[in-house]
Amino acid sequence: xxxxxxxxxxxxxxxxxxxxxxxxxxxxxxxxxxxxxxxxxxxxxxxxxxxxxxxxxxxxxxxxxxxxxxxxxxxxxxxxxxxxxxxxxxxxxxxxxxxxxxxxxxxxxxxxxxxxxxxxxxxxxxxxxxxxxxxxxxxxxxxxxxxxxxxxxxxxxxxxxxxxxxxxxxxxxxxxxxxxxxxxxxxxxxxxxxxxxxxxxxxxxxxxxxxxxxxxxxxxxxxxxxxxxxxxxxxxxxxxxxxxxxxxxxxxxxxxxxxxxxxxxxxxxxxxxxxxxxxxxxxxxxxxxxxxxxxxxxxxxxxxxxxxxxxxxx
Numbered sequence: 015x016x017x018x019x020x021x022x023x024x025x026x027x028x029x030x031x032x033x034x035x036x037x038x039x040x041x042x043x044x045x046x047x048x049x050x051x052x053x054x055x056x057x058x059x060x061x062x063x064x065x066x067x068x069x070x071x072x073x074x075x076x077x078x079x080x081x082x083x084x085x086x087x088x089x090x091x092x093x094x095x096x097x098x099x100x101x102x103x104x105x106x107x108x109x110x111x112x113x114x115x116x117x118x119x120x121x122x123x124x125x126x127x128x129x130x131x132x133x134x135x136x137x138x139x140x141x142x143x144x145x146x147x148x149x150x151x152x153x154x155x156x157x158x159x160x161x162x163x164x165x166x167x168x169x170x171x172x173x174x175x176x177x178x179x180x181x182x183x184x185x186x187x188x189x190x191x192x193x194x195x196x197x198x199x200x201x202x203x204x205x206x207x208x209x210x211x212x213x214x215x216x217x218x219x220x221x222x223x224x225x226x227x228x229x230x231x232x233x234x235x236x237x238x239x240x241x242x243x244x245x246x247x248x249x250x251x252x253x254x255x256x257x258x259x260x261x262x263x264x265x266x267x268x269x270x271x272x273x274x275x276x277x278x279x280x281x282x283x284x285x286x287x288x289x290x291x292x293x294x295x296x297x298x299x300x301x302x303x304x305x306x307x308x309x310x311x312x313x314x315x316x317x318x319x320x321x322x323x324x325x326x327x328x
Contacts, residue, residue: 032269032285039289043296050299059295061177064184065090065242067287069258070265071191072235074283077266078195079228080208080275081128081135085142086236086262087255089120092150093240098159098250106162114237120146121233125226143259150252159250166248176245183242184284187235192280204228208275264315265290272322289314 044051069086076083093113100109120142127138160166169176195201203224206214215221243254263273269286271278290311297307 029270029282032282032289036285036289036292039292039296043292043299047296047299050296055295055299057174057177059291060184061180061246063287063291064180065239065246066258066261066265066290067184067284068187068235068239068242069262070269070283070287071187071280072232073259073262074266074269074271074278074280075191075195075204075228076135076232077263077271077273078208078275078278079204079225080211081225081229082139082263082273083121083124083229083232084136084139084259085120085124085146086232086239087258088143088146088150089117089233089236090240090243090255090258091252092120092146092153093117093237094244094250094254095150095154095159095252097241097244098161099153101159101162101165106165110241113240114234117237117240118230118234121230121236122226124233125229128229129222129225147252154250154252156252158252161244161248161250165244169245169248180242180245183238187238188280188284195280200224200227205276208272208277210276261290261311264311267315267318267322270318273319274322277322 049055069090073083073086093116096116097106097109097113100112104112124135124139124142127133127141128135131138133141195204203214203219206217206219207221207224211221239258240255244250247254265287266278266283267273267286268289269279269282269284271283271286293310294307297304297310
């Protein structure tokens with residue numbers, strides 16, 4: 015009974031440790047940092063980091079399958095550039111759909127290269143990161159593209175509504191991904207493929223088709239993040255999203271997703287994303303250098319991966 019109790023407490027600690035850490039961090043910053051607990055600041059934090067959390071949700075699905083996608087930041091920027099380039103030629107709604115499709119196509123290419131060409135996901139998506147960024151820079155001429163006036167005027171006049179919209183989109187993506195992972199055959203197959211690919215193959219799962227599907231979904235999510243970025247900065251910037259791929263991985267890992275596949279949850283990733291958001295906002299309010307913020311995020315990621323290694327070994 016003692017051993018069973020220990021295992022139960024260990025499981026609870028594994029599952030809720032990120033949430034407890036987030037709550038403690040919020041309490042500490044609320045009591046020690048002026049302005050942190052204000053409604054305006056908290057809403058701004060959620061708006062600024064909703065994009066990264068959306069990217070991290072797609073990244074979580076890929077990581078659970080045993081892969082990784084280093085191209086999400088560049089694909090996000092490319093989707094935005096496509097909208098900016100075509101916005102003067104086509105109805106804006108159609109441009110947005112085109113941007114989402116561009117994200118999905120990039121994800122599809124990642125999946126096909128990974129499965130059919132047998133290129134490791136790390137290398138395939140690293141290549142896509144460079145190619146998507148390069149195409150974005152070529153299409154835009156290396157400069158930011160202004161959106162139609164009615165878009166910038168609307169975002170300027172409805173900044174509060176836009177912040178709420180970002181939060182709603184983040185929650186919708188999170189709920190949708192949770193439903194897929196928890197209650198559908200695609201989700202069950204995803205955990206199976208990430209946990210033991212050979213066993214999944216022997217059980218009848220089409221590994222290649224599954225991975226192509228997961229990478230394509232992740233591409234669409236990156237495209238959606240690109241549309242959100244357009245609303246946030248009100249221009250199509252080909253350099254947008256630099257470093258977001260690492261932030262998305264960090265949010266997923268800190269939230270409990272394993273870099274080795276087969277383990278993770280959308281809820282944990284959302285919590286991990288908010289840990290990064292709250293930590294960075296607290297550092298900004300206390301005038302702590304961004305360089306030290308990057309150091310802390312990197313350290314937290316390494317510690318989380320190290321703990322995952324120990325957990326898997328046990």
